[in-house]
Amino acid sequence: MNDIYTFIKLLEEYKIVIPVMQRSYAEGRNTKHAEDVRKSIIETIISSALQNKPLFFDFVYGNISQDEKKFIPFDGQQRLTTLFLFHRYVYEKAKEPLDILKKFSYETRPSAKEFLEKICINTIIPSNKENIIPFNEETLSKFVINQNWFFDDWKKDPTISSILTVLDEIHNQFLKLQSPDYSKIMSLLKDTELISFHFVNMQLNQLPNNTYVKMNARGKTLTGFENFKASLEEYLKKSDNSLYRTFRNNIDSKWLDLMFSKTKPCLPDSLFMSFFNRHFINVWNFYKKNEPSIEEKSIYDKVNSDLVAFPLIDTFISWSVYEKILNTAAIKNTIHPIFNLLTTLVNNSIEKQIKPYQTWDFYGCDKNDTYPARVTFFALLLYFEEDNYQKTSFSHWMRVVFNIIENQTIDSMDSYLYALRFFSELGVHSHDIYTFLADDSKGINSGFAKEQVSEERLKAKKILESGKWEKAIILAEHYEILLGKVNVLFQAGEKTSLEVFNTRFNLLKAMYKNNDPYHIIKVLLSYYDEAIPNGKISLKHTKENIKQLVTKTFFNEFQKITSDKINTSITQKWIKELSTTTLLNISRSDGQIVGKYGKKVVLWGTTGCVWKVFGNDVRGNILLGEEKRNLLLKSLKLPNAYFTTDYSSKDYIFYSGWETYFKYDNCFFSWWPDDDKKIYDVYIMTDDWGDYKKRKKVLMNKTNTDADEYFAFNTTDEMIKHPELFAEALKNLISESNKA
Structure with missing residues (x-):
């Protein structure tokens, strides 16, 4: 059997019994989604009835028990229950006998079955004329619950609660209408296919046994x-x-x-x-x-x-x-x-x-x-x-x-x-995309992803040349730090040979697959030759960032590289410090950004570092390229406690921050790196680095330097060769300060 039925036609031929294994009636659940669905369904049904506009309720699947003339729905029980409640309401309003509706029942729980029997022999719609309940409190569910035949235990049954909620919705929506013709609606329900559905006997149609599982699984959560x-x-x-x-x-x-x-x-x-x-x-x-x-x-x-x-x-x-x-x-x-x-x-x-x-x-x-x-x-x-x-x-x-x-x-x-x-523009060619991309005469009006489209055109040409090219390109595209962007492997652009392409790819893999996770970043940096970086450069060790470094930031540098080894001819001190030490390895992963600060190069995001900027603590930064400062401070061989911002890599000691505080011979010092000749390198300070220790007042003029106002001195390159000269200069400054 597979035919168009109405609810009344189905009841005329069979009893409808919702089986034990079915879930409780869901359209009356107390959730926002269920409320939205409930209101929409009832509104649609009422609108269909008032306008005499046919409404189709999809498929209803189930089995027929021929000996008892009973229909057991496996899918559609929710819609059947809603149709039953709508018919039940309209029949009472139209004063139509309810006998045929008694053929609809639930076997999920005895309480639900008994409740449905009761509402088919008793009044369920309140009447204001009889002053049964105050008008402003008029709800159908309250009226039903107050009836003598309603058992208090039924309030605990989720199916009964849901049925009452849906009846309330039907009642409330009809109350908003001006004198609806219930007799006409009832006639449409009985005598026409106003609300219909496809009725499918699963046994007759030989549907597989697991269809029930599928149908019922779909209904575990109420959807639209x-x-x-x-x-x-x-x-x-x-x-x-x-x-x-x-x-x-x-x-x-x-x-x-x-x-x-x-x-x-x-x-x-x-x-x-x-x-x-x-x-x-x-x-x-x-x-x-x-x-x-x-x-x-x-x-x-x-x-x-x-x-x-x-x-x-x-x-x-x-x-x-x-x-x-x-x-x-x-x-x-x-x-x-x-x-x-x-x-x-x-x-x-x-x-x-x-x-x-x-x-x-x-x-x-x-x-x-x-x-x-x-x-x-x-x-x-x-x-x-x-x-x-x-x-x-x-x-x-x-x-x-x-x-x-x-x-x-x-x-x-x-x-x-x-x-x-x-x-949308490119999709016109989706069934032969390579031919389109390889043809330079075929333009694309959109400027979206211009750089990547250019690469795709180049790759399409190479792929159409030979299957070997296609295999090599796809292999490279799947590499974890490239993911579709392999422009960096075309060393000579369109003239790049397959051999060169594969060689560059193997080189990239060798740089990336190293015991030092930062090795590829250090190699790329070692071929960079800028005194000051052009903007901020992220040096994070993530696949996404390494891809950015390889394919964009250091694209030109990669073209110069012929070995996976770090370049030994580095000219910039800050690059040497990042490329040849473990500084990056022990920097914070949420930092690791190099950039300029004034005329200096700074690595942001370094564990344990604190330095002052305009009187505020700035955590996790190292001033790079200060080789003289780091070597001379290291030569003092002072314990870590004598530095407020010391930071050690296993192969180098960095004294971070713009201003580095250290303690020598029980006196407090500051190292201030600056290219201004009037500003000195080393200053003696008051206890606990409270302030710079000043000389007696002197008349300041344009030729004065900091040494005229403070106890300070400049370091020399000779001190790097002979660190004892640096220690001697510190002692002399202490002596001079004590005499003041």
């Missing part, structure tokens, strides 16, 4: 998918008969099996909804008008709030939102690609072609999509606008898509929309 599915079916029935047949023939069979087979914590309904929502978000944002109307603005807000929040926040979304998207973007851009994708997924394991590049969850329903994930799905479905899946062309397209998205920042609505427009 069934309502979406029914509305979409009606929409397609009117709009595209071919897609309508495809949908009906697959949604509850092959496509359901596909979703159910995924080892995910999500239910099939959530997976389906994730697919549709993800694509609808994209097509709406792509096809919407630049200057939307008030209605379109409302749809925009819904799409970029409720649809985007799904599945973490499962808010009920009205069909009107989806209908507006379909009408705006057209079926060929919305439904057609989704159906082609689902059909392809049933027949082909395309996930294997996606997995090498995958940075998102293809069947994701446990987190919200990022902008890059949305763009990826948009680009994927551009391929399926044509019903012509081929493994090779699809692999080529997705490789290019992932390379571009992986190497382009998409972190805002503007960049997201820019990316959609770009891929």
